[in-house]
Amino acid sequence: MSRVVVMNASLSGPARSDRDLWHAVGAGSEAAFRELFVLYSGLVYNYCFRRTASWSSAEDAAQATFAALWRRAVGGKIDELRLESARPILLAIALGECNNVNRSRRRQLRLVDRIGGAPGGAADNTAAWVEAETTMQTIRQAMSVLPQHQRDVVELVAWSGLSMTEAAATLNISVGTVKSRLSRARSRLANTPVVSLLGESR
Secondary structure (H helix, E strand, C coil), rough: CCCCCCCCCCCCCCCHHHHHHHHHHHHHHHHHHHHHHHHHHHHHHHHHHHHCHHHHHHEEEEEEEEHHHHHHHHHHCCCCCCCCCCCCCHHHHHHHHHHHHHHHHHHHHHHHHHHHCCCCCCCCCCCCHHHHHHHHHHHHHHHHCCHHHHHHHHHHHCCCCHHHHHHHHHCCHHHHHHHHHHHHHHHHHHCCCHHHHHHCCC
């Protein structure tokens, strides 16, 4: 899987708007790409972790998200920024990359089950990381009662902090549909501890 590592990004000078940065990225500016990465890599990574419940899988998906963006920019196929924020498009790309990572992980686990044993790799996670993964797996299990389209809205609005308009743009649906899906999800989870994570509609 392609991996993008961006370091020593320069943030000197006045901050540029997402629209200016996006236009520059589309024109092939590496400096604008680095600036966009610095701004949103944390958001993308956290979103990927919530969708995968795995730190390593989240890292792969987040890196793949920015790699995909850069490939599109270099190929002249970058999507138009319809809102003032780049968050909806970035998380739309991340959603697809998370699905790819989750499918790959499921295939790996099925293979491990067939041949026996556990996947290799260094045990370099701290106890806190393991606890966080376990907690997220528990939360995702509790949310499994929801249809996928409702979980998608919860992940964007309640967990990633997107506005209703941004979530609608990410999922390519109407704002009204976002509101109704979030309302149904909240009602479905009303008697579970997970409902406290949904917050209030915005």
